[in-house]
Amino acid sequence: MKIREYKDTDELQWLRCRVLSFLDSSYFDNVLRQKEHYENPAIELVAEEDNKIIGLIDIEYETEKGTVCYKVGELGGVIWHLAVLPEYRNQGIATLLLNEAVCRLRNRSIKRLEAWTRYDKWVNDWYKRRGFKWKESYLHVYTEGNECDEITESKIEKLFIYNCFAHYIGDNKQEIKGKFKRVHECNLYELTLFD
Ligand SMILES: CC(C)(COP(=O)(O)OP(=O)(O)OC[C@H]1O[C@@H](n2cnc3c(N)ncnc32)[C@H](O)[C@@H]1OP(=O)(O)O)[C@@H](O)C(=O)NCCC(=O)NCCS
Structure with missing residues (x-):
């Protein structure tokens, strides 16, 4: 090697x-x-x-x-x-x-x-x-399906958001971890x- x-x-x-x-x-x-x-x-x-x-x-x-x-x-x-x-x-x-x-x-x-x-x-x-x-640390937040509605909405008719990737830099990490299924510190x- x-x-x-x-x-x-x-x-x-x-x-x-x-x-x-x-x-x-x-x-x-x-x-x-x-x-x-x-x-x-x-x-x-x-x-x-x-x-x-x-x-x-x-x-x-x-x-x-x-x-x-x-x-x-x-x-x-x-x-x-x-x-x-x-x-x-x-x-x-x-x-x-x-x-x-x-x-x-x-x-x-x-x-x-x-x-x-x-x-x-x-x-x-x-x-x-x-x-x-x-x-x-901060959080990497992945949302899928209905979870996406919690954080954003589509501006285009008949276009639905199915996956999102977001960064959370606030203090309420526990709340975010409890709300979404896939959250990485x-x-x-x-x-x-x-x-
Ligand atoms: C982190 C990583 C690069 C270490 O590679 P490595 O060549 O095995 O590391 P080394 O042989 O130098 O060190 C091994 C150490 O890690 C620990 N280790 C490595 N893989 C492990 C595993 N799968 N489970 C538990 N411990 C592990 C060993 O116990 C050892 O402990 P030590 O710190 O007491 O020596 C490797 O595990 C990896 O590629 N991980 C996935 C990619 C990643 O997460 N990269 C970093 C994030 S950006």
């Missing part, structure tokens, strides 16, 4: 790795059909074994404060994608990807790293055990990168 930089010819394998890795997580239907590219510089690494991509990490980072991160502060980066195929987990592959990325970020004078993740306990624990500190973590 080796960690190396992503290259354009990896795209199909990268997409497959991401889809399959997310299937057993709360991001199961967050499917991409093209790899994301970034406005700002990024560290894009993959883990490869026998010519197969088995893990990946993408981190976009700032050259000017306040351009990429949610929190304004020291120059920072954001983990936009982190995934390891289920059959290759618990072998330290994600940790190797993170460590290599952190090493490169330090060389670029990046002082902190943000990560967003939903409620999967094992993923939250993974970040915490690697020194990330929980900062705050989305947590922000931050890792401080010391010199």
Whole structure:
């Protein structure tokens, strides 16, 4: 197994790795059909074994404060994608990807790293055990059928809204969780990168 930089010819394998890795997580239907590219510089690494991509990490980072991160502060980066195929987990592959990325970020004078993740306990624990500190959260709210009427209405005759995806940033999280069937807490973590 080796960690190396992503290259354009990896795209199909990268997409497959991401889809399959997310299937057993709360991001199961967050499917991409093209790899994301970034406005700002990024560290894009993959883990490869026998010519197969088995893990990946993408981190976009700032050259000017306040351009990429949610929190304004020291120059920072954001983990936009982190995934390891289920059959290759618990072998330290994600940790190797993170460590290599952190090493490169330090060389670029990046002082902190943000990560967003939903409620999967094992993923939250993974970040915490690697020194990330929980900062705050908001809700991802998915509604279906009649639930959509609770939050919006169609402006077009005979066009009915059947699915919605919304962000809730208010304080009444329990009320929202009680009202709709599919609600995910989305947590922000931050890792401080010391010199
Ligand atoms: C989070 C993830 C990248 C970790 O990959 P990994 O290569 O297995 O991670 P590592 O081998 O470095 O670390 C394994 C650790 O996670 C725990 N772990 C990993 N998968 C687990 C699972 N399915 N159930 C319980 N614990 C699990 C292990 O117990 C181990 O614990 P440790 O922190 O004490 O070492 C991987 O589980 C994954 O792809 N998850 C789905 C995608 C996702 O949610 N990405 C992040 C959100 S953006």
